Amino acid sequence: MNAPSGCEERLRLALAAEADAGARLQAAVLIGVDARPRPGLDFAFAALPSSSVAGDFLDIQSLREGSLDLLIGDVMGKGMEAATLGVVLKHAFLRAQARLALRYGAPPRLDELCAEAEASASAHFIARRSIATLAYLRICEREGLYEFVDCGHTGIVHYRAADRGCRLVKGADMPFGFAESQAFRRYLAPYRPGDALLLFSDGLSECEGSGGEPFGEERIMRYLRARGGQSARAIVDGLVRVGSDYASGAFKDDLTLACVRAGMPSASDDNAPASAEAGPVEGEAGSAPAPAPAPAPAPAERSGRLRLVLEPGSGRAGERLRSAVAAALRADGQVDGETAAEIVLACHEALENIQRYALVDGGHCLASWRLRGRVFCLELDYRGPDYDWLSVPEADASNFSPRGYGRAIIDKAMDSAFLCAGFGDEKTLVMARRLA
């Protein structure tokens, strides 16, 4: 083989310099975590850049006491170009956070935040013919709730300590750069003490084993089901190790992970990133971080569960659910009659929706509801075939639509409703409404 010419050598050096600059940009700006311990929240992250820098970014910070925001994203492409667009996007989010927080005097809603960030960032992506997928997750401790917006990212795994089940939670928005603007959908879902939420990049889910098979979401969920009771740090480190073993130590893409376990004693002293290459930790420079204030006491909670038998041609399950939810809302004493009627209707429609589209021949459904911190949540767990929840038509009475009012009622009554899948044919329909 001939020795490289001077021209080739200069090109090699230039490419190496670009990769190095991209890596430094990623480490210095794209991965930013305020790692101060927070009582009741145990969180950890890992950020391992690939050799060529692939545009992953991560931001974890608290915009107010009792909440934690996690933003994870992936810019298409590699190298300096991807890293630069990642900086553009992260800057757009930070500016949007500041602008909207000033306007409202409080952390902005996630859908509005994403719209504001997209307004300033999308032109850059369109001009560069690039896109970025991202997921924005907010933990709201007081309400025992998480909110998220998902723009084509890998989804969020929710490990449920109570039944050691996992759900892959996904939104339905498009990646940044597909259009100049879009209407983002913010989803809400309850969590319980001991639950874990995991954000991950496709560097993990798509890393390939020796046979070329991707690691996949199911392996991630299986790992969490087996070890979801461990600390966030142990979960993150374990997944990095298992993924690395699977890929024979060769991740071809950036690997970014963040895990939050809620309602647990803080283990965040243990929050150092998974490796020295993972970049600096924001909030640690200068003096030692101030201890977080004690959290406000958790608000009163009303909750209940019902195991429902869905039989074709019977309205008994719907009647039981309506009756139980109405009783819970009445007992709260602060929910007005019209709001209660809307919520009861939406719960009934959700159950009928499952009966009509998934459990046509009957089956079982576990209904769990909760009213806490002025947020009502309903989860309907069942086993059944896939159906496209979003494709169910939505009716308009003004156009004399004959059917499809179930979706319209749910959309009107609830702030959020989505269907997510677990292992095999496990499904959960999750709905939530913030009350005045």
Place this chain on the structure above:
Amino acid sequence: MSEPYELNERGGALVFKPLAKTVDQTNADSFLAPLAARAAEGFKLALDLSELRFLNSAGLGAVVMLVRDLKQAGGELRICAPTPTVRALFKMVRLENIAAIDDSVADALRAFGAEGPEGG
């Protein structure tokens, strides 16, 4: 099989009162069946929902179809005395855009100009 109901004529308008307490997927297709078959007559109809405690989306669809069929035949439907839960449903889908909602049968008959001796 249709659900139990009461049907009267008062001053040129029909008053239909379903007696079912609940309309859900099991009976949504049948609770207005006696009227759906006659909608082409284009009559004025006061739909008395004072007995109905719960109406689901499929039942709502049946009401919407009856409103449409009556309008097409030159008739009119007014909804009377819906219970709070049913009224909340109508409000959510803005049913008032296609059918008037009255507090009582008497109000509906007055609006029709069809008050009979026993109106109310």
